Amino acid sequence: MLTVAALPLPELGARLRGDGLLLRTGPFVNCVRTDVASLAAGIAAMYADYPVEAPGGFVDFHLNLRRPRGLRQWLRPQVAFDQDGLAPFQPLPVAQAYPMLEWLLNWCVSQRAHGYLLIHAAVLERHGRAVILPAPPGSGKSTLCAALVGHGWRLLSDEMTLVRPADGLVAPLPRPVSLKNASIGVIRAAFPDAVLSPSVEGTSKGTIAYLRAPRASIARAAEPASPAHIVFPRYEAGAATRLEPVPKARAFMQVADNSFNYPALGRQGFDTLARLVDACGCHTFRYSDLGEALARFDRLAREGA
Amino acid sequence: MWRLVPGQSLNCREWDGEAVLYNDVAGSTHLLEAAALDVLDALRAGPFDAATLAARLAAQLDAEGGELVSLIEEMLVALARLDLVEPC
Numbered sequence: 001m002l003t004v005a006a007l008p009l010p011e012l013g014a015r016l017r018g019d020g021l022l023l024r025t026g027p028f029v030n031c032v033r034t035d036v037a038s039l040a041a042g043i044a045a046m047y048a049d050y051p052v053e054a055p056g057g058f059v060d061f062h063l064n065l066r067r068p069r070g071l072r073q074w075l076r077p078q079v080a081f082d083q084d085g086l087a088p089f090q091p092l093p094v095a096q097a098y099p100m101l102e103w104l105l106n107w108c109v110s111q112r113a114h115g116y117l118l119i120h121a122a123v124l125e126r127h128g129r130a131v132i133l134p135a136p137p138g139s140g141k142s143t144l145c146a147a148l149v150g151h152g153w154r155l156l157s158d159e160m161t162l163v164r165p166a167d168g169l170v171a172p173l174p175r176p177v178s179l180k181n182a183s184i185g186v187i188r189a190a191f192p193d194a195v196l197s198p199s200v201e202g203t204s205k206g207t208i209a210y211l212r213a214p215r216a217s218i219a220r221a222a223e224p225a226s227p228a229h230i231v232f233p234r235y236e237a238g239a240a241t242r243l244e245p246v247p248k249a250r251a252f253m254q255v256a257d258n259s260f261n262y263p264a265l266g267r268q269g270f271d272t273l274a275r276l277v278d279a280c281g282c283h284t285f286r287y288s289d290l291g292e293a294l295a296r297f298d299r300l301a302r303e304g305a
Numbered sequence: 306m307w308r309l310v311p312g313q314s315l316n317c318r319e320w321d322g323e324a325v326l327y328n329d330v331a332g333s334t335h336l337l338e339a340a341a342l343d344v345l346d347a348l349r350a351g352p353f354d355a356a357t358l359a360a361r362l363a364a365q366l367d368a369e370g371g372e373l374v375s376l377i378e379e380m381l382v383a384l385a386r387l388d389l390v391e392p393c
Contacts, residue, residue, distance in 0.1 A: 249323035
């Protein structure tokens, strides 16, 4: 299997500038085309272990990230995006090209992958048990997710939980974990060996950096996981570590609220989510100490739903 | 008299005294107390008025008399707002 790391950098650049790099992420093939040189370096660093499909193969999502033509490119370089000809976002400064690529990869899945129940949630697995972490921005979800990854959990996704309607299993979509602002330093300090992208300042989400997904998680990207727990995390400065049960019917409604496509799936969405909630223990989790949080999650991974 | 809105299949799941129900007509999902689910379930054999429902559900809901009838009337009005039941 060809990986990004096996492609010499000039060849990677040529594919990105030409007909596109066919990058496989979990169940999806993304055709990425760009003339932004820094993106080639970013992809080489963060996607080194990902499979590359042969040119001309099947593609799920076409992503074009281009520097707009005209005078502006000399004054204030930008990067613009279109996906299958649609341009859903405003152009951004070229320094934000890499975060833009990550957002676009998420956007394509959230808009198009309706073969799955898509939940805005991190999902990780240990001892064969997947733990789903749905949470709004600011809850500390990504920090917790990155810490669990650093602690040896398998990363299925930090952003998007894909539940298969046919069997209720979670399909992995391991990609770089997005870290914002203070979380970047927290993860660097806790896991000095973690590979992080350069920080990009001034994005709409503040300063952002990405943690490279573990090679072992990428290697198991075709292996679905059985959901065992749904945990709604919340970081609170000074809070004691506390895991508490949530009534299942309420957990159902909260997960539905955190889904990208629950209403669009209709009855199938209801049945898929009901099966998921049936299979899982449902909890809220408050924490401030990352070490205690990791220990509590390790216990959870040993407990059934 | 009250009946289920035609087309509602009452696809629902109940856990620990609470339930979620998929509304086939509106495409929405509702969080309901299990007692509301009992009323909907009883109406499968309907239509009934509140007094008849109270008589049928007295044992299940562990209540009786006028208090139960008015409770069921309130519930029916709330369920009608969700397009799950309608007067007939």
